[in-house]
Amino acid sequence: MKKKVFLLGLCLILATGCGKIPKLKNGEEAVVTFKDNKKISVDDLYEKVKSDYALQALISMIDKQILEDKFKDSIDGAKTYAESTIDSLKQQYGDDLQSMIAQYTGFQTIEAYQDSLYLNKLQETAVEEYAKSEITDKEIEAYYKDKVIGDIEVSHILITADVKDDMKDEEKTAAENKVKETADNLIKELKGTKDVKAKFEELAKANSKDEATASNGGSLGFINYGTLSSDYDTIIAEAAKMKDGSISTTAVKTALGYHIIYRNSQKDKSSLKDVKDTIIEKLAKDKMSTDSSINTKAMQALRKEYNVEIQDSELKKQYSNYIQNALTKAQQSN
Secondary structure (H helix, E strand, O other): OOOOOEEOOOHHHEOOOOOOOOOEOOOOOEEEEOHHHOEEEHHHHHHHHHHHOHHHHHHHHHHHHHHHHHOHHHHHHHHHHHHHHHHHHHHHHHHHHHHHHHHHHOOOOHHHHHHHHHHHHHHHHHHHHHHHHOOOHHHHHHHHHHHOOOOEEEEEEEEOOOOOOOOOHHHHHHHHHHHHHHHHHHHHHHHOOOOHHHHHHHHHHHHOOOHHHHOOOOEEEEEOOOOOOHHHHHHHHHHHOOOOOEEOOOOEEEOOEEEEEEEEEEOOOOOHHHHHHHHHHHHHHHHHHHOOOHHHHHHHHHHHHOOOEEOOHHHHHHHHHHHHHHHHHHHHHO
16 A cells, blocks of 8 residues: 655654654753853754765665565565675674674664665665566567577587686787687588587587586587576577577687587577566666666655655755756766
């Protein structure tokens, strides 16, 4: 159920009225005293905090309330993520964890940092849902037409360079050239045989550095974009241009090394209906990685959905400036 959130900041010590400038019940009381009866009052402290620090804390309070209501099913997962991250950091830093967190994140307690991890995880869910809602049918259809292909049965021979960190640049270059030469020679050998598939399997067993597939003639089975690591997407792109029963004319270079590819066969691509959700997820993730403003827009949309109204006029002005600055900065970086 949508809620109207009335934000009066530091609500436990605020008066119950709804004025534009909240007054603290004990506002005239001293927080700090000096000689000559001078003091820093609760009101003085509140105004300083409100001016310099309150907005980010207020936004976190707003978003936490909204996100926990909107994404109830994600709460446990977000808590588990935050707890496991802290546990991992405790193993790494031990008794120094709190000081490390304070030094590198600005949070003064482990609990505060853990709560920020929890909130960030919920925000990721919100941003992804928003990104999905922004994907159009036209974008989905274009992606299906241009990017979706049937699974391809592929084998490869992986040749890697024996490069060490302490090598000089010229030594590394020489090692790379040697690997490229080896791959080129294998391709020449394959081109000179009648039974390419059998020869490919033989050479894969003898030469491939991919231990998981070498003994099986280099077979990767039927794969598609996203089936394996992103390095293999380069192999898929090359295989998609090849004919069944053919090898790549040149070695394909990835971060793993040089790959000689054999394409065995390809299945028909799935229907749009069957892959629509997967396409939306892919396009949403692309949008999240390329649109610097999407986080701001996603949370702004949620706050609007929940009719968030900041009652304090100064904080309301700060919030408006914060949103405008965030969007301008994102626009400049896109």
